Amino acid sequence: MTNETLLRCRQELHTHLTTELLPFWTARTADYVNGGFITHFDQHGRDSGEDEKSLIAQTRSIYTYSSAHRAGYGGETEDQPSLADLARHGVDYLLTRMWDNEHGGFYWMTNRKGEVLNDQKIVYGQSFAIYCLSEYTLATGDLRGVEYAEKVFDLLQKYASDTCYGGYFEMFDRAWTLKGPGAAGGNRKTLDAHMHLMEAFTSLYECTRQPIHRRKLLEVISLLVGRIMHPVYGTGVPQFWADWRVAPQIKFDIIWGWDRFTEDGVKREAEDNTSYGHNAEFAWLLLHALDVLEIPYETYFNKLQKALSHAADHGVDWEFGGVFVEGAHSGHVYDREKEFWQQAEVLIGFLDAYRIFGDEKYWKAYENVHRFVLDKMVNHEVGEWWPLMTRQGVPIWTHMSHSWKINYHTVRSMVQSIRRLDRLIET
């Protein structure tokens, strides 16, 4: 594609980020009464009132404001706080209201006032605490961030790691006792948690440069590449038993997304299911980890190529635009709806794929999703993205934010895509 096309795409993203997305959040998210962030907004951007502050939404918000600040966006204005101030506001709440002083680790859920609603220790949430607190210290220099990120890291090593089969167990009660089997999740391991641990340990290592953080990052990369990605297709397998045999994909008691299951809590295709968005996200997060580790991409080329080409070859909707939800490892699409986070992640993934493989198909895939996002997924009236649309691009769910949506995917996608476009643009 031409330099002009690159510049136009970059400008569209930049405009969306700086005039729609970030202003949506800076205008309404800070809770100056109780601390932390309000994270529930309806399609008009009005507070929808749910009385909860989730670990995911608070930590993802901290990540968003820290990383956007670090990338140079959003200084203070007359009527809005700077992004660094917002991040600090969130960290204050996280450390004083969500940290368990007795057993360590962050609670899963408080109400708006900061009273604990769910005191369980969920690795998925703890991984976002490490991620956001490391990014916060990198962005602001406030050492409270990395201090608590390291505390959580140490707790995960002690309580979550499985010293028999490797990897991490994911579901614990308040005192870090492993939960039972089945929907309690104590005997399963997931792509999701391990991928986000890679993401978290990357930022932790970037922040501390400690050998132990590097080693654990390398170990979780080996796990993802060697056990979690499909041995033939290189695509993500969602769930495993503790010993890494593939497990049918079930819905857990504690969930972190509004994922769709059948009524008995099982996926329709429970043992042959992979997410295009996860695969692209895995690939670009791995590339970023390798950059931070200063390890050449070559060793992982084959795996990266498989994960990214699966998304580009099978996940893109050439008729209506955007990327599908999920399908078979061999490529066949099961779910043709359009989720916000999958669009966000494939934008970054396709730009990385174009950069490292130089194959025009990735640019075309990028451009397709880029158009779908800016033309359909963004609710331009208020500035955030619709959470779920029909294949054709009609909103199914209409909230702008809740505990599992928030702004981590959308803002990160803009920040990271702009950075990648800037590297492609000839100056």
Added chain:
Amino acid sequence: MTNETLLRCRQELHTHLTTELLPFWTARTADYVNGGFITHFDQHGRDSGEDEKSLIAQTRSIYTYSSAHRAGYGGETEDQPSLADLARHGVDYLLTRMWDNEHGGFYWMTNRKGEVLNDQKIVYGQSFAIYCLSEYTLATGDLRGVEYAEKVFDLLQKYASDTCYGGYFEMFDRAWTLKGPGAAGGNRKTLDAHMHLMEAFTSLYECTRQPIHRRKLLEVISLLVGRIMHPVYGTGVPQFWADWRVAPQIKFDIIWGWDRFTEDGVKREAEDNTSYGHNAEFAWLLLHALDVLEIPYETYFNKLQKALSHAADHGVDWEFGGVFVEGAHSGHVYDREKEFWQQAEVLIGFLDAYRIFGDEKYWKAYENVHRFVLDKMVNHEVGEWWPLMTRQGVPIWTHMSHSWKINYHTVRSMVQSIRRLDRLIET
């Protein structure tokens, strides 16, 4: 066998323990000048002068005095300290001279004065620290023991565990950075360290009853049973690569025994070698762990039977008495000499085998080794055991103690065998 035979055996062990073994140590081991223990004695029981205090020898001594005290042996006399006092004397040294206040964990070696000679962190040694400090608290109630045992446990979870393949890496520098491959040992895992971690976690869990200590004990048991013991023969495989492929048995830079290797540091039968003593020790330590965990033996019967029958069927020397050093997994003996620690461990293992399987062959094997020990292995002139003898029972090495011998195997064997004989004796 008859009750009379049992009683006679029990009496012989008790006499050896209380009039020879324990007096040997209480008379000469405490270093009242520099703290800790003198642990090097020649065949006459004279201090042989080596200027070193090893982590292994200090911790094993603390275990010995703590466990014998707990079992009811050795109160204070006019001219000897009580065993509890001796243990405390050792703990004082361990905590003040061998603990690394900066990076945590115990140093590998000091000189007699307490100056650090080798600051590396070796998991084998750390496991004995957990073992002896837990036993010390159980024996004396002094909570310093379990406090430091837990610190070491936490450090191992953070630094030593391999979160990719499970198990523990074993060789670290002072700051807990994993050492390199080859003789440095950083890319290997051993039966030895994992078996002693099972032993250590058993005592730690007995002391704390914490769920996390229970879980990590169960995980290391799964590893031993599922990966480390031979899948067909149930015998111990000495060394593995990090991913649990069997590795040829090499000599490490940091060693914890006077094991015999060829001149290039490789075993003659580097890939088909198992130790009768290790297999019996594994079996009785597993039985003890199951007792502490309150888990029935049944699940492990097959594995226990394989490990113990291999030692009884192939390891016992029916011509000259005692148990051989090592041989093939299929049974053929490679090394027919007689090591002190293998005799000590099979005594306990054969008594346990006789108890749970009721097979007379185990009693005959016990009686054979019992006679060899009391008639040949014990240096009755001074009270301790010869370290290594010819097949016929002539001493090859003649020291009574050095950094890797000390009294843990001999005293424990007597204490544990007497306990088992007492259970067999009809009252």
